[in-house]
Amino acid sequence: MKSVEDFDPVKLKEVRLAAGLSAADVAKAIGSSAGTVGRWETGRGAPSPRLFAALAEALSVPKARLLVPLSDDADLATLRTRAGLRQEDVAESLDVQPSDVSEVEQGTGPMRDEWGVVLSTLYDVPLQRLMKARAVTEARWREKFESRRGQ
Known part of the structure; x- marks a missing residue:
């Protein structure tokens, strides 16, 4: 399954900390592991579309808040x-x-x-x-x- 290519790990960590949540809190809310969320925050992975949607919902932010700006060559x-x-x-x-x-x-x-x-x-x-x-x-x-x- 394709990962969300334009996912921004820095923004994820910023949003999570601003919400006062731990990586474990986020992981539990989306049905994943704290290790997986940690990998996303360090840029060693990115969520699948399904987990990305759940992540934005769990953090109560629009999906665009967790993405880098859309590139001109986006397909x-x-x-x-x-x-x-x-x-x-x-x-x-x-x-x-x-x-x-x-x-x-x-x-x-x-x-x-x-x-x-x-x-x-x-x-x-x-x-x-x-x-x-x-x-x-x-x-x-x-x-x-x-x-x-x-x-």
Whole structure:
């Protein structure tokens, strides 16, 4: 399972300390271990989308508070994980199979026009930002394809 790439370990520790919680308190609230929370705080790991969503909820902060600013080259998978969602969650919202979401995130499958508004709402980004992430995703796929073809 993909970890939340843009997770900010420093912000996690700041928020946790400001809330007066120990790593063990946070771990208990999200169903994890204090060691895991400690690894996240030292940057030796990052939570899965599911645990990231639980973490933000347990700390009563918006998910964005625990993330580095969104980079210009963020792809669709990054937007999804920043939102604390799994491919299965997105597929359920779109009423499609998780494999359809996977293909879109890999740049190998089409993204239906009607998904744009749903995804921008799910990922809490403007539609324009979602479309930019889609273009980044598709460009990365083309680069991989061309490099394999040239070998």
